[in-house]
Amino acid sequence: MKNRIITISRQFGSGGRTVGKEVAAKLGIPCYDNELIEKVAEESGLAKEYVEEHGEYTTHGSWLANVLAAGRTYNGISNQDYLWITQRKIIMELAQKGPCVIVGRCADYILRDIADCIKVYVHADMDKRAERIVNLYGEREDSPMKRLKDKDKRRAAYYQFYTEMEWGNANNYDVALDSGTLGIEKCVEIIADIYKSKPIVE
């Protein structure tokens, strides 16, 4: 039997990471987010900050930038591809260990055939997310709107580049939730309930 894994894709600033942690705590299963980044950094030899940024975002927002980024190589492949391969391997290993929550990093796509995935997408409107990132990370030189737009664009480009699927398309998820209108707690409750009640996929 495949392990039941909750994968959480989330817009930057939507609180999806918090949702993931709280769902895992509620269900008594591990949540891999920061720990995943540390494992990937350790195994790849790349800096944690590099993994954090480049394991989920393109350097720039375009496909062309990805192709150009392939110029910097590591054993004949680009750093970004090397990171993708290492990250993919670790996500697959974690999914074999037991039920868990994995935040971001295309885990929904990576685990599509080997786990009983509950694919979740968490989003919120710009105003709600802007408020959240200013509260969490403080003011920056760029406006919160500019930071959000940049992150959205680069995360979508990364996802599409490696999965050839459209990020944020509702048809790709079992459940997609607006944390801004529903609230973090309701999102946690819905996802935990689905985890407990969804028919098992062999």
Next chain:
Amino acid sequence: MKNRIITISRQFGSGGRTVGKEVAAKLGIPCYDNELIEKVAEESGLAKEYVEEHGEYTTHGSWLANVLAAGRTYNGISNQDYLWITQRKIIMELAQKGPCVIVGRCADYILRDIADCIKVYVHADMDKRAERIVNLYGEREDSPMKRLKDKDKRRAAYYQFYTEMEWGNANNYDVALDSGTLGIEKCVEIIADIYKSKPIVE
């Protein structure tokens, strides 16, 4: 205070209409689907079958086809635009009467400013939907896959033409659910629970 309205956008064959009816029954509020079509037909003078088909689907799948369709006019506007205007008016009137469920017909967009909407999107994968439409409507000359692809394309084109928004983009909904993996009953339960617990929008 605005009325709380559940708008259900759904892929053809996903069971979204059934979800809508069952949510309404559970909450003791009306569900406007067939009744809405009848009201629009009565007020517009257009045939019920015409309203059913052209109040939600473009004639063909493209924007150009919509522009060309404007050739057939009624008092200087195309039949399709005349139907849109009538349908919009009736949806707004229904939303003023009291809480309800409205299935399809861009109600999420039409009511965005005048109701406290819970915007739902229901979808399922091709195999599940194909099975459902064959059970419900029987075999046709075209394969179920062809029928689904055609309906998806024309519904998306209609939505985009009148709302300038992307149909099926998770960011446009409070909640998007896969009725194929979660089951109709779980979808009903989640939506009814959100109806009862979502913070009120003034």
